[in-house]
Amino acid sequence: xxxxxxxxxxxxxxxxxxxxxxxxxxxxxxxxxTPICARVNNKTEGLGYPVFGPKQVEYLSIxxxxxxxxxxxxxxxLLYRAAYECFPGSRLKIEHSIxxxxxxxxxxxxxxxxxxxxxxxSKMQEYVQxxxxxxxxxxxxxxxxxIFRKQGLEDKVKLLETNHDIYAVYYxxxxxxxxxxxxxxxxxxxxxxxxxxxxxxxxLLMGPDKENPEVPQAxxxxxxxxxxxxxxxxxxxxxxxxxxxxxxxxxxxxNAPMLINxxxxxxEKKIVAIADEITExxxxxxxxxxxxxxxxxxxxxxxxxxxxxxxxxNLLKPKLISLDNYFVNRVDTPRxxxxxxxxxxxxxxxxxxxxxxxxxxxxGGEISLPTYDFETGKRTYNGExxxxxxxxxxxxxxxxxxxxxxxxxxxxxxxxxxYVSALTTLSIDDHNWVPTTDNRLLRRIIRDxxxxxxxxxxxxxxxxxxxxxxxxxIFPYQENADAMFNSSLLFEISVLRDFGIxxxxxxxxxxxxxxxxxxxxxxxxxxxxLKPDAIPPTSLLREFLGGSSFKY
Numbered sequence: 001x002x003x004x005x006x007x008x009x010x011x012x013x014x015x016x017x018x019x020x021x022x023x024x025x026x027x028x029x030x031x032x033x034t035p036i037c038a039r040v041n042n043k044t045e046g047l048g049y050p051v052f053g054p055k056q057v058e059y060l061s062i063x064x065x066x067x068x069x070x071x072x073x074x075x076x077x078l079l080y081r082a083a084y085e086c087f088p089g090s091r092l093k094i095e096h097s098i099x100x101x102x103x104x105x106x107x108x109x110x111x112x113x114x115x116x117x118x119x120x121x122s123k124m125q126e127y128v129q130x131x132x133x134x135x136x137x138x139x140x141x142x143x144x145x146x147i148f149r150k151q152g153l154e155d156k157v158k159l160l161e162t163n164h165d166i167y168a169v170y171y172x173x174x175x176x177x178x179x180x181x182x183x184x185x186x187x188x189x190x191x192x193x194x195x196x197x198x199x200x201x202x203x204l205l206m207g208p209d210k211e212n213p214e215v216p217q218a219x220x221x222x223x224x225x226x227x228x229x230x231x232x233x234x235x236x237x238x239x240x241x242x243x244x245x246x247x248x249x250x251x252x253x254x255n256a257p258m259l260i261n262x263x264x265x266x267x268e269k270k271i272v273a274i275a276d277e278i279t280e281x282x283x284x285x286x287x288x289x290x291x292x293x294x295x296x297x298x299x300x301x302x303x304x305x306x307x308x309x310x311x312x313x314n315l316l317k318p319k320l321i322s323l324d325n326y327f328v329n330r331v332d333t334p335r336x337x338x339x340x341x342x343x344x345x346x347x348x349x350x351x352x353x354x355x356x357x358x359x360x361x362x363x364g365g366e367i368s369l370p371t372y373d374f375e376t377g378k379r380t381y382n383g384e385x386x387x388x389x390x391x392x393x394x395x396x397x398x399x400x401x402x403x404x405x406x407x408x409x410x411x412x413x414x415x416x417x418x419y420v421s422a423l424t425t426l427s428i429d430d431h432n433w434v435p436t437t438d439n440r441l442l443r444r445i446i447r448d449x450x451x452x453x454x455x456x457x458x459x460x461x462x463x464x465x466x467x468x469x470x471x472x473x474i475f476p477y478q479e480n481a482d483a484m485f486n487s488s489l490l491f492e493i494s495v496l497r498d499f500g501i502x503x504x505x506x507x508x509x510x511x512x513x514x515x516x517x518x519x520x521x522x523x524x525x526x527x528x529x530l531k532p533d534a535i536p537p538t539s540l541l542r543e544f545l546g547g548s549s550f551k552y
Contacts, residue, residue, distance in 0.1 A: 003051060006058035007031055014051060021047040021186055024059060035059035036067035036190070037183050042514040046070065046183035048136065062213040065464070066515060072102065072207045074134060074185040075194050076431050079104070079205055081173045082123035084151075087116075091152070093430045094205065096229055096423070099219040101197065101204035102433075103229075117203045121196040127174070131189030135172040144168040147177050155429040158245025162252065162528060181432055181522065200226055221479070225423070228484040232425040235266060241490060243427045244434075248528040251494060257534045263490045264539055271303070274483045275310035278416050282316060282393060286413040288362055289394045293401030293477070294420035295470045297443040299487035299540040303420050304397045305550045306538065316393045319386065323398035325370050326354045330377025344469035346400050350379075355409035361388050362414060399469075402477035419481035422488040428526055437467070438523065439488060446499045447544040456503045460513040487540050494530035495541065501525075 002011040003023065008030045014023055020038045024031075024047065037046055039058045044066045051057075060067040076094055083092045083106060090109040094102050106112055106120075139147075141160055147170070148156040156179055160168055170179045173188070185191065195206040195216035206216045236242050239262060241250060250259055281287035290307070294300045308318040326349045327333070336342040357367045366387040370379050388394070400406045402417050422443070424434045441463055448454035501524055507517035532545055542548035 001054055003055045003057050006056060012057075016052045017050050019047065020045060020049050020051065020057065020059075023051065023057065031059060033059075033061040036062050036064075036185060037070045039066070039515050042509060042512065043518050044070070044183055044515055046134075046136070047186045048134075049183075062208055063210070066519075068207065068210070070183050070185060071191070072205075073180045073182055074188075075191055075205060075207060076102070077134065077171060077173055077178050077180060077184065078124050078127055078188055078191055078194075079120065079196075080178055080431055081127060081176050082120050083109075084176050086119050086123050089152075091430065093427075094433060095202075095233065095427065096425065096433050097435065098225055098229065099199060099204060099222045100217045101199075101206040101219055103199065103202055103226075104205055105202040112198065112202055114198050117196050117198050120203075124191075124194070124196070127188045128191055129189075131187050132174050133187045134184040136169065136184070137172060137177075138167050138169050141165060141168040144170055144179075148179070151177060153178070153430070155243050155245065155427070158243065158249070159429050159526065160245075162245050162248035163526070178431060179429070181428060181526070182519065224419075224479050224481060224484050228423055228486050229425060232423065232486050232488075236425055236490065239490075241426070243429050244526050245429070247426065247491065247494065251491075251528040251530050256491065256494075256530055259491055260534050264536060267487075267489070267540060268306075270485055271306050272310050274418060274485065275307055275314060277483065278311065278393070279314040279316060281416060287393070287416040288388075288414045289358060289396065289407070289410065290416045290418065291401035291407070292395065292397045292418045292420060293399055293403075293474060293481075294487075295399075295440060295474050296466050297440040297447065297544070298421045299443075299543055300397050300420050301552060302540040302543045302548070302550060303418070303485055303487060304395055306540075307418075308395060311393060311395075315391060317389060317391050318395050319388065319392050320395050320397075321357075321369070321386075323349060323354075323396060323400065325372055326350050327372040327379070329379060333377075344399065344473055346403055346405060346473060349400070349406070351406065351408075355407060358394070358407060358410050361386065361394065362410070364388070399474050402480040403473070404477075404480065416483075417481045418483045418485055419478050420485045420487050423484075423486040424488045425486075426488075426490055426493070434493065436488075438520065439493065442493070442496050442500050442520065442524075443544045445503055446496060449503045450499075450546060456507050456517060457511055457513045460507070460516045463516075489539075489541055491530060492541055493524070494527045495532050495535065495545070497524045497527045497529050499545065 003014055005012050008027055012026055037044055037060050040055050080092050083090055087109040091107040093105045096103055145157050145160045170177050171184055193208040193216055197204045197219050204219050209215050209217045241247050278287050292300055292304050311318050328350050333341045333348050334345045360367050366385055368381055369384040369386050370381055373380050422436055422439045424436045424439045427433045445456050445459045448459050504517045504521050507514050535541055537549035
């Protein structure tokens with residue numbers, strides 16, 4: 001029989017049962033890279049996947065986001081196998097992405113020292129040299145539960161106990177079992193590029209550098225993001241919900257309304273604290289301008305509206321300026337690498353005019369507010385004026401709010417910066433975390449489909465470009481924030497679940513975006529559904545689901 005290889009635009013003769021790795025060997029000379037995994041009929045599979053019929057196959061290099069996930073996922077199991085041998089009885093927790101790596105803790109193993117991290121790294125390197133296979137297995141779910149229970153993986157037991165599939169997939173590496181929710185590499189010998197780096201109270205697992213995959217990614221300092229994550233992880237621990245299995249049990253027991261109320265109260269408490277700090281600085285002669293920034297679908301709009309309410313209760317008068325009004329004329333807009341207008345660039349804004357207006361307002365003067373006509377691509381004025389009254393405070397939302405160049409002509413003490421992002425602290429289990437980017441992508445898909453007429457295909461297709469803009473214009477400035485607001489809600493993916501599934505099922509199998517839609521569908525199916533009835537109209541989640549008491 002034949003498969004069709006997208007990489008070579010040719011049919012390849014195969015025998016039924018040939019693995020993707022076997023097939024690759026037949027065309028190895030025609031590819032300019034060594035694949036990590038492949039897409040089979042637009043589903044990501046490991047190279048050990050056997051092919052029994054005609055398929056469309058596309059091999060993926062490490063530069064692909066799908067391949068990067070496969071590589072990191074495999075590194076996580078390699079790390080677990082090393083921890084299992086080096087520190088028997090310990091509990092490895094891979095909690096979240098930070099500082100360009102994956103933050104890990106090793107519980108029941110004492111203080112995490114540089115020597116312990118070096119021991120783990122050395123053992124991982126030993127396994128890489130031995131080139132051990134990752135063996136995929138599929139068994140009756142109850143049998144897999146017993147396997148994990150014997151290994152002390154109670155987090156995985158809880159998840160499987162709330163799952164209704166008859167069979168469960170797991171992997172074996174040198175006799176030790178684990179589960180990961182997607183394809184793996186064929187063997188440890190593939191995982192030559194990685195690093196372990198001590199970080200805070202734990203350590204970072206570093207995968208290949210995205211720009212130069214031949215070397216490990218170098219960590220960066222993200223102390224404020226770390227503190228925000230840590231605070232919410234403590235909250236999860238206090239209320240007893242650290243993973244999806246525990247969340248599912250709360251939902252099935254009927255106790256979700258209390259969870260919703262507690263999580264919403266935490267949001268309110270944080271916004272009140274930020275409003276109080278701004279007010280205190282304001283009355284000391286500073287913080288006249290509040291800049292709110294964050295990546296796509298982080299909930300900036302609702303955050304600024306709720307913040308305005310609490311500033312008003314502190315007897316301040318919030319005034320809003322939109323950065324969109326300060327776009328330069330379209331002919332002067334910078335272009336990206338594809339030649340399109342780059343509206344996400346800082347230099348798509350008229351920075352001199354913006355700074356001039358801010359200083360005029362701070363000195364008590366009046367300005368004529370511009371507007372930007374997206375149809376004509378030109379700035380216009382409609383006669384709207386703005387002057388700050390006594391106790392007025394400016395609120396400015398935009399992706400560049402933390403970039404010093406946005407307001408470099410404004411005195412530093414006059415500014416208060418807030419970074420908003422959905423820093424998801426819920427884990428699927430100890431070795432599989434819920435990526436912050438997946439949380440935001442689901443929010444965006446649902447909101448844009450329901451309220452902007454955008455299909456899931458278009459949202460998924462656009463997402464890599466959005467992420468590149470965030471990497472360039474937002475993430476480098478996170479640590480400039482005076483306050484971090486975590487906009488994630490512990491229960492939210494359970495609420496997003498049914499909305500997301502309905503929309504993602506509309507992505508056809510022959511679309512390239514189907515691979516991402518299929519991955520998200522599998523991810524959503526780990527969560528028990530939760531109806532949004534108990535979510536208050538002021539909730540940040542209403543920005544994406546509808547039913548908000550705010551106007552957008």
